Amino acid sequence: MHFITPVLFIFLKLKERYFPVIEKILKENGIPEDFKYLCVAESSLQNLKSPAGAEGMWQFLAATARSYGLEVNGDIDERYHLEKATRAACQYLKDAKAKFGSWTAAAASYNCGVGGYSNFSSYQGSSYYYDLLLPEETNRYVFRIIALKLILENPVHYGFNLSPSDTYKPFKTKKIKVEQPISNLASWAAQQGSSYKMVRLVNPWITGKTLPNxxxxxxxxxIPID
Incomplete structure (x- = not known):
């Protein structure tokens, strides 16, 4: 990902919508708030699918997602559930920090994998990030996170001037508790006074037309509310 001007404007517009959710969960889990910029580096705060199969804002592979308690199947993909995926990412980062001893190493391992970082650490006799010769992509990754922090925290200093009206506001929603199967999501959405399109928009983790449960x-x- 290269920091070209249009992309940075998108980050600045999206962060007002998603950072409050991410920041709250990071704080609850004792994770430094700056790790929200790791999410930006991973996905540009968008629900992307990588060529390698990583998906969602935190870019989990399916197997990794399941190992951290996320549901991934033909009907549900909680890699696209921002709250649950952020909690899973927090657990990953805490595990990596406990294993490697620092948050910087934990961030690097998010790029090259815990197994990959372990291999580099074992061969080179150190887990200290700044002592290790790591792949170029991983080295760039950590400094990309730092660059994103600098720009997104001081946009005017870097020539980005957005008014509050230019940013994407959080969706206003109410949560409906569901314990039974939903055989037709469009009909269910209509019963809630909404539409299939809007329900899918604010619940991207529902990937089909039903919820078999x-x-x-x-x-x-x-459910979106006015």
């Missing part, structure tokens, strides 16, 4: 789980589906 064969295991009887409890879900909270967001």
């Amino acid at each position: 064969k295991s009887g789980k409890t879900y909270y589906i967001e």
Whole structure:
């Protein structure tokens, strides 16, 4: 990802919508707030799918997502559930910090994987990030996060002037508790006074037209409100 002007404007517009959610969960988990910029580096605060199969704002592979408690199947993909995916990312980062001893190493491992960082650390006899010869992509990754922090915290200093009206505001929603299957999501949305399009927009983790819920789980589906 290169920091060209149009891309940075998108970051500045999106951060007002998503940073409050991310910041709250990072704080609850004792993760430094600056890790919200890792999310920007991963996905540009957009629900992307990488060529390698990583998905969502935190760019989890399916197997990794499941190992951190996210549901990923043909109907549900919680890599696209910002709150749950952020909590999973927090647990990943805490595990990595405990293993490697620093938040910088944890951030680097998010790029090259815990296994990859372990291999570099074992071979070179140190887990200290600044002592290691790492792949170029991983080296750039950490400094990209730092650059994003500098720019997004001081946009005017770097020539970006946005008024509050230019930013994307958080969706106003209410949460509906769902414990039963939904056989037709469009009909269900209409019963809630909404539409299939809007329900899918604010609940990107629902990937199909139904919610089978064969295991009887409890879900909270967001419904837009005026």
